[in-house]
Amino acid sequence: MKFGKEFASQLVPEWQEAYMNYNFMKSHLKPIHHHRTTRAAAAAGGAAARMSRTRTLYRAFSGLIGQKGNNPPPSGDVEDPVILVNNVRRDGAEGSETMFLMVADDGGEYELVYFKYLDDEFNKVSKFYKAKVEEVLNEAGVLNRQMEALIAFRVKVTKPAGWNNTSEETSRLASDVAASRVALHATTPLAARRALMVVIDEESLSHLSSEDSEIQKHKQQIDIRGARPPPLEILQHVKINKNNETPRSMFKVMLNMSGQRDLNFSKDNLNRAEEQLKQAFIEFYHKLKLLKSYSFLNILAFAKIMKKYDKIASRNASKLYMKMVDDSYLGSSDTVSKLMERVEVTFIKHFANSNRRKGMSVLRPKKKIEKHKVTFSMGFLVGCTVALILALVLIIRARNILDNDGRVVYMETMFPLYSLFGFMVLHMFMYAANIYFWRRYRVNYSFIFGFKEGTELGYREVLLFGFCLSVLALASVLANLDMEMDPVTQDYQAITELLPLGLVGLVIVIMLCPLNIMYRSSRFFLLVCLFHCVLAPLYKVSLPDFFLADQLTSQVQALRSLEFYVCHYGWGDYKRRENNCRESDVFNTFSFIIAAIPYWWRLLQCVRRLLEERDAKQGYNGLKYLSTILAVCSRTAYTLNGGAAWKLTAWTASAVATIFSTYWDIVMDWGLFQRGSKNLWLRDKLLIPHKTVYFVAMCVNVVLRLAWMQTVMNITVFSLHRQTMVALVAALEIIRRGLWNFFRLENEHLNNVGKFRAFKSVPLPFNYHDDKDI
Structure with missing residues (x-):
């Protein structure tokens, strides 16, 4: 399979506008290729036609053994760069700007246009990726606070052994921890204190490099996490979210009751909160996987297109350009990978009872295999x-x-x-x-x-x-x-x-x-x-x-x-x-x-x-x-x-309903029949390449909408029984509905693509008093 088809098959459909447009960049390589081949044919055509085969008898003998290392370096080697890549700032965001140094060459204007569009594609991809990384970081902060509330809630409900769950014990243990922190701060050097700040975060420990052996040593010597109680005071600022998805909740909304309720420390509420937060972590992990795949596919696409450019233009510019790509935020940021590892650690510990195989089977469900x-x-x-x-x-x-x-x-x-x-x-x-x-x-x-x-x-x-x-x-x-x-x-x-x-x-x-x-x-x-x-x-x-x-x-x-x-x-x-x-x-x-x-x-x-x-x-x-x-x-x-x-x-009544329903089907549900569209009487974005399909579908929908006329006019075909005609009209309506289904979901899909909506929103169990936007 060619890379273009493989690339199109693996991208996230709702983000397809944010990916590097590989086919578009290939189209800008065609003028370069055409110019090169035309010039080469014109230069070699006249001399080759006049050259006689006997001339080969007088050529220098090249030997029976090929000489190695005597080939001249190709034009545009690293010593003779053809591009310079500069980092610039556009619209408040970092980007790249490539300067093509061989504009004076014959056909250089085509290559200049190619690099201009290549920079636009890279800046688009980099900007989108950075925006999505910021989104997942904000979401990670929200999930972090949700986990703090869940752990405290779990302590209040389960009452683990050795924990009396009283406010006096909470205050005493909190003061002990505070005193130990003060003592450690006074007796520990600055570097060690910084290391201990990292040690406190349990999830961060699994991501420290092997070079931080001193931090690991301090972890073994001074581990204050065992003395730190769950932060039960956080429950004073938390309420349980109520989702208006049941008849009971609907009636409460009609009575203008609050959308939140005070904490009720019961097993049912705990199980419900754990299940909601579990689904939130699964969806968040799925988002991180797709974001990581987005980065990998785009970097691979840039490498492939630059390789094609080097082959067509006989240049060696891919090394310099890909070095810029690798050094950029798109290629060098490991934020998503670290977040994925932290999510795995948290999910395995709190939702899979520290069973890694069980936890990863939930986080990474196997793809469905056709049997x-x-x-x-x-x-x-x-x-x-x-x-x-x-x-x-x-x-x-x-x-x-x-x-x-x-x-x-x-x-x-x-x-x-x-x-x-x-x-x-x-x-x-x-x-x-x-x-x-x-x-x-x-x-x-x-x-x-x-x-x-x-x-x-x-x-x-x-x-x-x-x-x-x-x-x-x-x-x-x-x-x-x-x-x-x-x-x-x-x-x-x-x-x-x-x-x-x-x-x-x-x-x-x-x-x-x-x-x-x-x-x-x-x-x-x-x-x-x-x-x-x-x-x-x-x-x-x-x-x-x-x-x-x-x-x-x-x-x-x-x-x-x-x-x-x-x-x-x-x-x-x-x-x-x-x-x-x-x-x-x-x-x-x-x-x-x-x-x-x-x-x-x-x-x-x-x-x-x-x-x-x-x-x-x-x-x-x-x-x-x-x-x-x-x-x-x-x-x-x-x-x-x-x-x-x-x-x-x-x-x-049937005529009015038919006109109303037909207009709604075509214009509202299908998004077609738009006068200002670039596709005449259709919509701007179409999934089916053949536009006639949409016009045929609109005509068929109108005709099948008129099937009710059989009921009023008592139409019969070939003297069929009345029950047969009723069944035939009902079958035509089912066929019309099947046709409607495809275009209705196509329009919904394109709306999601336009808004980059690739993930469903998962309701969270807790709401903070001071965080109204959560």
Whole structure:
């Protein structure tokens, strides 16, 4: 793999604008290369054409053994430098400025431009790196104070042996330590006192060089850390942060209660604080790893591009330039490495019980490895699915079921039951396609959704679940077709009609299975998000929550199928294979509720975000879902009751909702259709190189948004049954949602890139009275 592709594959997607633009610098080497090759060809062309081969007979004999050490030094050697690199200050920040000394050479103007842009790239990288190092240093200070509070809190809760945990003992031990410090200060030389100041910091001891043997000697002779008690007085300035993420906390906020509470020294609070701080350290360590990788990759990129320059221009400037890079803050600062070591020491000691292997396995989780058995199992299930579909078609054809009198009853009873699995499988396939293209275009979907590192599902795993469900559903359909009516009683056997219900029960059992099988973390994540949607707006709204709620708005027909399950099996219609649900007022009333409830959840989520974020866009987004609720309810009323009045109402409400939703999809969710963009009618930054894809996606979204017209106009294709048309329209909506998913997450990813947001914010357990910004 060429370095350019390897470099692009390893960079942090959200920081890609801050990396050295390797391809851009390669483009500035092309004029130099073109000029050199053109000049060389022009100089050697005429003489070589006139030279006869016989001239070689009169050349000097060079010998059979090559002479070593007689080659002249290449032009631009260290003794004859071609560049001078100076340190300058630009906009209050240190930078570099390269002076090209061979401007008078033929084509030197191209090399001058190259070094100008190279300096700009280096200064950009150095400035960004220094800013990020300052950020992590500030964050390290915050985590340091959090650890002090946690240790004191741990002492108050656990009450270790020999520690009475009284204020008198705290004061006495503190005074003893203060007295010992005064005595040491008076009797110890200045150099030793400075050394002892370093010894006090336990984490710093593991990073001292081997040359500081005198400090190690003082550590062994005078160790005052054992006499220093935990700083319990710090608890007088600390309160516990309350995160407004539960219904209880939400009600307290509505009652204008404080966002902090006094310390309650209980085991639960200690465990909660330890878990929060543990996650904060893991995220902080991950940030340090990426920052270290950022420095390494950029230095390597500068070395590679300078090597290319030396080869093309026949210079020897890379040594001088890379010496400047190595001496700069980007190449010489070891702050990040030291912080990583200190984080490791602290985490292993306080969160892994001094077990290094356990602590490092948490800090450095192994990357997810694609397993061959997943691919094999998926391929096997694909074959089974194709075989079952073929068998189903042959059985229908052989028995002439389409012309059978019972087909109408089957379409009214069994088809709505099995269509539920078709909707689920189609949505899985669309999600798997989304994952594939997100990975291809480097959309960091795992970070955006907040998946735990190494637990996110790939498209192969999602397809595996989808084909597994399709095999079970098709096998159940074939079993139903194979079981005939009882020839004596002319009644359907109950066991035959219970197959779809059993399959639904199996899916529910798998989703709720507490065992660590079948990707438990992903199942639990999905259930938590679903629970937050159901209880909206009592929970703080995150992106996975409203993203899942948007998926549910495209699964209204699947929810209606679940409603039909309750009616069909709850009222005993399955024993006679009848459909009397539409004759019930309760069922028809719930048809309105089921159709509107996903949009209602999204409306409540928008209201919650409007109250918390004070963002007017959330209010407009809520109006969009309110208009959709009116449109869905009016179409449902027209389907049940008919009449010109309901038809006009459904047309009007659906048209308004379609216009509103289409505009929001394209402009707000996708960020497209921007008039002032450098890409006409698109946005400035695009991940897909082919712009026509975006225009096609906008057109397809508009067309699929009009699928509701089938409900109002009763459109039929090839005399298909009404249930088939309903399922077809629902499938088109699922496809539209899958298309929406890709561009919605692409826009979110680009927003994160624009703000360099590569890490999620982790709530901290404690808050200091004198630090309002923590």
